[in-house]
Amino acid sequence: MRWRHLVLVGLILAPTVIAAASEAAGVSVRDAWVRESPPGMTMMAGYMELRNNTSRPQVLVAASSPGFEAVTIHRTIVKGGAAGMEHSPQIELTPNASLIFAPGGHHLMLMNPKRTLRAGDRVDINLEFRGGLVLPVAFEVRK
Amino acid sequence: MKQISLKFSLMMTTVALAAMLAGVWLAASDREGVSRAVLLPDRAMTLFADPKPLTDFALTDHQNRVFDLASLKGKWSFLFFGYTHCPDVCPATLAVLARARDNIAKNTVGAEAIEFVFISVDPNRDSAGKLKQYVDYFDTNFLGVTGGNAQIADLAGQLGAAYQVAFTPGIENYPVYHSMSVFLVDPQARYHAMFTPPLDAETISRRFMVLRELERAKAT
Numbered sequence: 001m002r003w004r005h006l007v008l009v010g011l012i013l014a015p016t017v018i019a020a021a022s023e024a025a026g027v028s029v030r031d032a033w034v035r036e037s038p039p040g041m042t043m044m045a046g047y048m049e050l051r052n053n054t055s056r057p058q059v060l061v062a063a064s065s066p067g068f069e070a071v072t073i074h075r076t077i078v079k080g081g082a083a084g085m086e087h088s089p090q091i092e093l094t095p096n097a098s099l100i101f102a103p104g105g106h107h108l109m110l111m112n113p114k115r116t117l118r119a120g121d122r123v124d125i126n127l128e129f130r131g132g133l134v135l136p137v138a139f140e141v142r143k
Numbered sequence: 144m145k146q147i148s149l150k151f152s153l154m155m156t157t158v159a160l161a162a163m164l165a166g167v168w169l170a171a172s173d174r175e176g177v178s179r180a181v182l183l184p185d186r187a188m189t190l191f192a193d194p195k196p197l198t199d200f201a202l203t204d205h206q207n208r209v210f211d212l213a214s215l216k217g218k219w220s221f222l223f224f225g226y227t228h229c230p231d232v233c234p235a236t237l238a239v240l241a242r243a244r245d246n247i248a249k250n251t252v253g254a255e256a257i258e259f260v261f262i263s264v265d266p267n268r269d270s271a272g273k274l275k276q277y278v279d280y281f282d283t284n285f286l287g288v289t290g291g292n293a294q295i296a297d298l299a300g301q302l303g304a305a306y307q308v309a310f311t312p313g314i315e316n317y318p319v320y321h322s323m324s325v326f327l328v329d330p331q332a333r334y335h336a337m338f339t340p341p342l343d344a345e346t347i348s349r350r351f352m353v354l355r356e357l358e359r360a361k362a363t
């Protein structure tokens with residue numbers, strides 16, 4: 001019966017250990033993807049789930065990528081029944097919470113890709129936070 | 144241990160059986176749905192009891208053919224306003240519409256009598272060639288349409304589609320605002336229904352197929 005207790009203790013401790021590991025990482029990113037664009041189009045969008053694992057607010061201030069001429073932080077907003085994009089100079093991440101970049105909401109606007117990106121390709125984008133933290137993230141191109 | 148796992152597997156079997164029965168019931172009520180359905184007002188689709196006849200307008204499609212009121216007659220048309228320099232809302236919407244078209248084509252005969260039209264409100268950047276490249280990527284059956292600003296404004300106005308192009312000479316990436324809704328025009332070229340976001344391919348295709356059945360029944 002002893003091993004069952006050990007398993008139980010392990011199950012209780014696991015989340016604590018995982019939480020401690022991410023706390024060190026500060027901000028983590030999951031499910032990072034770029035929508036494949038029709039041929040010849042110069043504008044693409046990147047999405048992800050950002051998580052602030054710290055107990056302080058973290059501020060995303062910029063993004064850059066060797067794969068694109070320019071990367072800006074945008075948000076789709078609805079004004080008078082019409083949707084448009086608005087540049088977000090910075091985005092604050094609440095402590096210990098997630099913020100989702102998703103179609104119709106926050107997104108990274110990716111301008112002039114340096115090569116044709118097709119579903120399955122990977123493209124690196126660096127997320128820059130206030131205080132100097134730079135998080136390199138591999139985005140997967142999806143259809 | 145044995146006892147517990149036996150109880151557990153019995154429980155799982157019951158859950159699985161219940162799920163299967165629910166599935167069969169749903170499938171059956173769905174089949175019935177088409178003949179007996181009444182479309183109730185909801186958030187996904189606004190249905191007009193008194194569809195509004197559209198008046199003439201003149202645009203051009205991605206093969207430089209005329210796209211006007213006559214082009215809408217004799218088929219159901221799904222219209223969406225956007226622009227090709229749109230990385231977020233437009234590709235997401237066109238991908239949903241491509242899936243909705245697939246669903247309709249798979250489930251019914253006469254899918255050829257449906258048109259999906261992407262109307263660019265940004266003729267300054269969207270040439271016929273560019274529109275062709277753009278719509279073909281999502282579905283080669285889609286039609287890309289644009290034209291003079293006054294004509295775009297005319298059709299958008301008839302459908303209540305809001306848009307604004309903040310065209311600035313010399314600035315490449317000027318902002319464009321456009322309605323996120325999908326407008327459904329019936330074979331008599333009347334504005335019949337509107338789908339509002341969040342758009343979902345399954346909802347759009349199912350509602351449309353029920354609506355089309357109801358309209359067919361009315362016609363006979």
